[in-house]
Amino acid sequence: MKHMTLIAAAASVMLVAGCAQNPYTGDNRKTATGATVGAGAGALLGNVIAGSGNKTGGTLIGAAVGATVGGLVGRQMDQQERELRQEMQGTGVDVQRQGDTIRLQAPESITFATDSAEIRPQFRSTLDQLAYSLQQYPNTVVRVEGHTDSTGSASHNQTLSLNRAQSVTSYLARSGVDASRLQPVGYGLNRPIATNDTYEGRAQNRRVEILILPQQ
Secondary structure (H helix, E strand, O other): OHHHHHHHHHHHHHHHHOOOOOOOOOOOHHHHHHHHHHHHHHHHHHHHHHOOOOHHHHHHHHHHHHHHHHHHHHHHHHHHHHHHHHHOOOOOOEEEEEOOEEEEEEEHHHHEOOOOOOEOHHHHHHHHHHHHHHHHOOOEEEEEEEEOOOOOOHHHHHHHHHHHHHHHHHHHHHOOOOHHHEEEEEEEOOOOOOOOOOHHHHHHHOEEEEEEEEOO
């Protein structure tokens, strides 16, 4: 009975431990990541559970628990990604997957007017959909990043990017997402994804990125 209680406790711990950058490729790579990392971390935890007298048994118990729970995290991220791809169709938001992270990239043209941190009315319905998704999958944290082009001073762009990120996190919080899960970050002009020497490149750099990550 004591071991069952410890295993249950270990499972809750491994729900967090089974998340890491994904080294795999292929359609099933995301779920595999959580299972593999969870098994490794679970094996270590199992040794603690078993004590010095039964290291082998503890390793096997921990690995099984870690693989199961880590795989569950991966499957949940897979499912949320599929749903978000469907929901974001036609909105102008690009949904990307990077390991166990879901990244939503939204250009300035659909998010904010030039030099403004007030959310465009048409973007609010997109954020409403996102807020609903985040409430269905509560075991994640959300980092909202604001980015600008190189036009204007670095200090102005830094302030603008942070204000935009805060506008998005505030909207999500008002829409029912736990504020403790939300982190606004302003990067200003420091992380361009295209050249700032052309109009098209600057338009790509003016964006908001929303990262959904498993809780660490």
